[in-house]
Amino acid sequence: MDKARRFALPDAARIKTGKEFSLIRKRGRLYRTPHFLVYTLKNPSGQGRLGLTVSRKVGNAIRRNRVKRVLRECFRLYLRHQVGGYDVSIIARPGAHLLSLAQVLEEMQGRFGG
Template identity: 45%
Template sequence: MTTPRTSGFGPGLRLRHSRDFSRLRQGGRKIHTRHFVIYLLTRPDGSCRLGLTVSRKVGGAVQRNALKRFLREWFRLTIGELPPHTDISVVARSNAGNLGFSDVREELKCLAHPGSCHGGQP
């Protein structure tokens, strides 16, 4: 018997439309890290939402899907520490394919704790 999850990554927490991604790229703040380019855009209402872009340049399907799972889990665990009403788009660079969960968590901790980014300031 499995226990139900108390928090997940439901549709209300996802960026799902291309217009949302375009709005982030055009009007959002851009942060460069070693393995990711992160776009942030504050909205007037609603919860924090996450959008992921992981292309085939990152690696095969196994690597891409693992990286997306790590990114979603990072978001699920840190959503309470992230700026409210913010859309976040994470674009994986080609060298991100071999990252583990601890690597992802370490590199993205700057979003929850400003000033700890090595590649840029939020």
């Protein structure tokens, strides 16, 4: 197993389908930060899962991919244990591409108490 795969977020920790995203947004709780909208919904599996939405309003493909990488890393390293048992759907807002991992973590921990 190469290093990149070893540190990747497993498939079981990802929200993939549009149906799942819709359900989380309809029934979940909304938290707002300066650069993100964060929806959370209790799930029956007991494992924290992450879904990301980063639109073109955030920037070009390079900027959008950077935002996704930083959010996944933040979730993988820190938030996954804090939100165990919850599905978390994060929508990035314009300006999110300017944030470092530490700044993203600070915004998220303000919401999840870290």
